[in-house]
Amino acid sequence: MRSWQQRGWGVVVLALLMGCAEEQAGVAHPPAEKAMERVLAASPQPELARVGEVSLGVRELEIFWEAHPELGRQEAMRALIEETMLWQEAYKLGLHARPEAGFARKQGLVNAFLDEEVEAEHRVDAPSEDFVAILQKNADFPRGYRSSHLVIVVPGTMPGDEKFGADRRRELREERFERAQAWIEASAESLEAKPTLDALLAEAQRLNREVLPAEYQAVVNAHMRFARPAEGDVSQRLPDGWIQVVPEFSRAADLLASEHELGTLSEPVRSPVGWHLLKVDEKLESQPADPREVERFAAAALTREDRAQAYTARLSALLEGARVEMRPERLQDEVPGS
Missing domain, CATH: 3.10.50 (Chitinase A; domain 3)
Structure with a gap:
């Protein structure tokens, strides 16, 4: 599986079935429990993959792929599977109750998972003096x-x-x-x-x-x-x-x-x-960089690294324990919308 980390920090995902367009149009969203029941009960055809209890069909892949045309079709399918695992795990952990995931949108659930399970526990506030000194030398x-x-x-x-x-x-x-x-x-x-x-x-x-x-x-x-x-x-x-x-x-x-x-x-x-x-x-002549800025940069760099490693480890654990069924014969490498 290709991890989200390889495409930059932060997960690029879509709004759930009743996406942002409905929200902007003023359409009321159902409660999170009802929305999730609909997702789990849906059986899109033709089915391309099944992740746990969720079936992923051609339409789901097309929507995701159109948002990420830089990916090949099979890469987009793998990325969609990763995203689906993340928001399912967030739902299992009860994170759909958080405000940003109140309508059970995938983006909100994934963000809640990253915030709760990765970002909150992996933050470096005081980088080592040696690391700061190395950066200072190269930041002047x-x-x-x-x-x-x-x-x-x-x-x-x-x-x-x-x-x-x-x-x-x-x-x-x-x-x-x-x-x-x-x-x-x-x-x-x-x-x-x-x-x-x-x-x-x-x-x-x-x-x-x-x-x-x-x-x-x-x-x-x-x-x-x-x-x-x-x-x-x-x-x-x-x-x-x-x-x-x-x-x-x-x-x-x-x-x-x-x-x-x-x-x-x-x-x-x-x-x-x-x-x-x-x-x-x-x-x-050379001028020294502000030591306070260098220290803040060092803390941010270490935080990103720690979070990336934690995310990779968590995603690997989810992949090992997930029940994923693929239909590779239904996938073709072609451009979005073709």
């Missing part, structure tokens, strides 16, 4: 740069490209980069070795007004802050206001900062976006 904000640049944005496609094949479209894009290279090289010659931000802005205005065709555009981005390439993937621990830049840009900034004074204009740099002229305005 990275070293980086503050940089400004002028970029000529090269259009990825232009009207009429759809008439050509893939090879010709690649050739056309390369030809556009060659045209833009000539323009950016001319801009580099006209700017001073250490141009001001105003000079970059003025050059972008000149390009847009006098040089570039309508499909191209010159843009200036000022004072961007980003990590040095040697820091690796730091997307999860960037300070507020920092951005992810394309690798070509960060490598060029790194080389520029190591070989020239701050504020020096680079040679033209190509990236998938277009052609850049950049200058590094400031080197930014």
